[in-house]
Amino acid sequence: MKTALLAAAAAVLLLAAPAAALEKCLTGGSTLGDQRRLAALRTAIDAACPCASFTGQPGAKRADYRRCARAVRDQAIRAGDLRLECRTNATRAYADTTCGTGGSVACGRVTPTSKAKPVSCTIKRADRCQDTARFSETACGGMTHCSDVIDWTAGTCTDVRARAPFEAGVRTITFTKQSVVAPASPRPLDTVIWYPTTPGAGPINGSYGAVVNAPLAASGAPYPVLLFSHGSCGYPLQSIFLTALLASQGYVVIAPPHPGNTINEFPNCGTPQAQINSFLERPQDVIFVLDEMLAENADPASPFFAALDPDRVGMSGHSFGGLTTYLVEAIEPRVKVAIPMAAAVVGSRSMSVPSLSMLGAIDSVVNNSLIRTVYASSAAPKFLVEIQNAGHYAFSGLCFPTSDCNPPVTLTQDEAHGHVLRWFRPFLEVYLNGDQHFSAFFLKPMPGEVVSSATP
Numbered sequence: 001m002k003t004a005l006l007a008a009a010a011a012v013l014l015l016a017a018p019a020a021a022l023e024k025c026l027t028g029g030s031t032l033g034d035q036r037r038l039a040a041l042r043t044a045i046d047a048a049c050p051c052a053s054f055t056g057q058p059g060a061k062r063a064d065y066r067r068c069a070r071a072v073r074d075q076a077i078r079a080g081d082l083r084l085e086c087r088t089n090a091t092r093a094y095a096d097t098t099c100g101t102g103g104s105v106a107c108g109r110v111t112p113t114s115k116a117k118p119v120s121c122t123i124k125r126a127d128r129c130q131d132t133a134r135f136s137e138t139a140c141g142g143m144t145h146c147s148d149v150i151d152w153t154a155g156t157c158t159d160v161r162a163r164a165p166f167e168a169g170v171r172t173i174t175f176t177k178q179s180v181v182a183p184a185s186p187r188p189l190d191t192v193i194w195y196p197t198t199p200g201a202g203p204i205n206g207s208y209g210a211v212v213n214a215p216l217a218a219s220g221a222p223y224p225v226l227l228f229s230h231g232s233c234g235y236p237l238q239s240i241f242l243t244a245l246l247a248s249q250g251y252v253v254i255a256p257p258h259p260g261n262t263i264n265e266f267p268n269c270g271t272p273q274a275q276i277n278s279f280l281e282r283p284q285d286v287i288f289v290l291d292e293m294l295a296e297n298a299d300p301a302s303p304f305f306a307a308l309d310p311d312r313v314g315m316s317g318h319s320f321g322g323l324t325t326y327l328v329e330a331i332e333p334r335v336k337v338a339i340p341m342a343a344a345v346v347g348s349r350s351m352s353v354p355s356l357s358m359l360g361a362i363d364s365v366v367n368n369s370l371i372r373t374v375y376a377s378s379a380a381p382k383f384l385v386e387i388q389n390a391g392h393y394a395f396s397g398l399c400f401p402t403s404d405c406n407p408p409v410t411l412t413q414d415e416a417h418g419h420v421l422r423w424f425r426p427f428l429e430v431y432l433n434g435d436q437h438f439s440a441f442f443l444k445p446m447p448g449e450v451v452s453s454a455t456p
Contacts, residue, residue, distance in 0.1 A: 025086035026447040032389045032411070034089075035447060037082050041090055042147075044076065045069045049099070051144050056102020069094035096146035098123055106143045108155035110440040111135040118443035119155040121146035152422070154440040160425045161245075161418070168247035169197030169214030170205070171303065175256070175292040180284050181277045191256040191289050192236040194247035195307065196220055207237060209244030215303075220250050222309035224432050225293070227286050227335070228255040229317030229324040231396065232278070232344075233269040235262050238396045239318060241417045242424060249425060252308055256289045258282050261320065278320065279346070283327040286315070290334065312336065314432050318395045319366065320344050326374070329353060337431045339424065341395040345370035350377040354431040356423060357383070360390035360416070361450070364404055380454040381431065387411070387419045388448045395420055411448075422446060 023030040049068035054060045073090045076082040082090060098104050107129035109120045114135075123146065129139040140149050140157035152159045171193050179187040197214035205212045226246060230238050236255035243253045261269045261278035268274060294310055296302040314337040317325045322343025329338040329351055338355045344366050357375045359368050368386075375384040387394055391404025394416035399405040405413070426441035445451040 023085065025083065025089045030083070030085075031448050034083065034086050035415075036408075037076075038086060038090060038093065041073060041076050041082055042093060042145075045072045045094055048072050051097065051099040054100035056100055060100060061102075062097075062100035065097070065100040066095055093145065093147045096121060096123060098144045105129060106140045106146050106149045108138045108140050108149045108153055108157050109135050110137075110155040110443070112440075112443065119150055119440060121149040121155065151446060154426070154438075154443065156437055156440050158438070160421050160441075163245060163248035166196035166217050166220070166248050166250060167199045167201055167214070168194050168204075168210035168244040169201060169212075169216060170194050170208045170210035170244070170247070171213055173292075173296075175289050177284070177288045180280045187259060187281070187285075189256040189259070189285055189289055190236075191254060191292075192243075193255075193293070193304070194243050194251075194253040195304070196223060196247055196250055196252075207240075209240035210247060216307055218307075221307045222297075223250055223252045223307060224312035224314065224428070225290075225308050225310075226251050226253045226314045226316060226428070227290060227328070228253055229282060229286060229315075229321030229328075230255065230258065230262070231317075231319030231321050232261055232275065233263050233266055234318070234321070234396070234398075235264070238398055241397055241413075242395075242420060245421070246425065246428075251428070252293075252304075254289055254293055256285050258285055258320075258324075275320075279323075279327075282320070282324040283331060286324060286328050287332055290332070310334065312432050314339065314428060316341065318342055319392065322366075326351065329355075337428065339427065340371075340374075341420070342366055342392050343371055343374070345374055348377075349374045350379070351382070352379050354381045354427075355383070356385065356427040358385045358387065358395065358420065358423065360392055360394045360404065361386050361388045362390065362404065362410065363392045364402070365392040375452070380456050382454050383423070383427065383442070384452040385419070385423050385445075386450040387416060388450065390416045390419070419446065419449060 026034045054065040104123050105126045107122050107124050111118055126139045129137045131137055138157040143149055172190055174188050174190050176186050176188045179185045194210055196217045197211055198217050201214040202211040228243055230236055236257050246253050258278055260274050296304040297308040313334045315325050315328050315335045316339035318341045322340035325338050325340040326349045329335050336353055338351050338353055341358045342363055355378055359371050390411045393399050393405045399413050426438040429435040429438035
């Protein structure tokens with residue numbers, strides 16, 4: 001009888017427990033909270049147990065590091081700062097490290113044929129990190145935690161968040177064209193161009209995320225080109241978390257303004273007439289600056305002489321810039337890949353080149369159903385990445401206090417940007433540069449993402 005009563009009481013307590021407390025770690029409605037708690041735990045462990053202080057000597061071996069980290073983990077669980085369901089995830093995050101090993105490396109492994117574990121990592125001697133017929137392995141020098149190798153390099157040891165192998169330089173050049181809407185009127189385009197420069201070329205200007213007027217690093221030229229179109233009432237510098245970073249990774253990013261539809265004309269930039277005019281002007285703005293930059297590429301007196309590869313041109317943009325991406329891709333054959341982000345959709349659209357469509361799942365500004373329709377009608381190869389708990393501004397440095405950008409209910413800008421970067425460069429590397437090494441990033445999405453894809 002007593003046993004039965006205890007069992008019944010336990011059942012009642014189980015039913016009364018919050019649903020989140022029963023969900024597997026990093027799943028369902030608990031995903032965002034678990035990600036943040038695990039990130040906070042990592043920060044706490046790094047502070048209490050600095051990896052560099054565990055040298056492999058007596059008292060500073062890997063077992064000592066794990067003991068230190070375990071104490072921090074257990075304290076977080078006791079304090080309610082980490083769900084018990086995430087205990088195993090936390091253990092893996094600190095156990096699989098080089099801390100205290102005295103010379104071992106984090107070895108990233110990619111097994112394309114594995115459904116359960118296509119990307120993994122182990123700690124071993126560098127000389128034992130070797131390819132086989134079934135998988136490829138890479139020694140990740142300088143990376144101490146397997147969790148970082150898996151999440152941010154997909155086992156390739158190339159961290160898509162890193163400013164490397166270059167630094168970002170930036171110049172602004174004014175190209176003047178005729179207006180489409182008013183042909184007699186000049187239309188100056190103060191175009192911002194990010195490009196690779198050498199590390200240490202000068203101080204980073206915070207507004208641009210780059211060294212202003214730095215010399216171009218000729219060592220990697222000619223570089224692939226990405227055209228970027230800002231959102232309605234936006235401006236070319238709206239997404240420097242992406243544009244400047246790509247320059248440091250070996251791309252020339254060209255971002256013209258769209259006069260009449262920039263933040264400088266607020267609030268008139270958002271009127272129906274401004275929107276109609278911009279629909280007509282934007283594609284020609286982009287194509288014109290591409291023509292002008294390729295002329296610079298052929299001019300020995302230009303700082304961009306021989307810097308651009310005209311056969312590797314991609315197009316991207318945010319919101320109205322996403323619609324601009326559709327419009328340019330449809331009429332400009334030099335564009336080889338398209339990456340619309342939180343795109344506005346007007347009319348019937350589809351893409352014929354390899355495409356990566358990205359959206360915030362709680363976007364209240366554009367119609368996500370129409371983005372999915374464009375994706376469905378586009379040609380393969382194609383990817384659709386839906387970022388959960390993110391709204392319209394996940395792809396911008398701007399955050400307006402609305403339901404679309406309302407941390408901690410939604411992702412912070414940094415959290416959202418991490419998801420964008422996790423897909424953006426790998427897609428460019430594979431489908432614009434032809435580097436299949438980066439295809440490992442497509443094998444497994446991160447928690448908090450819903451991914452659809454189709455490849456030939």
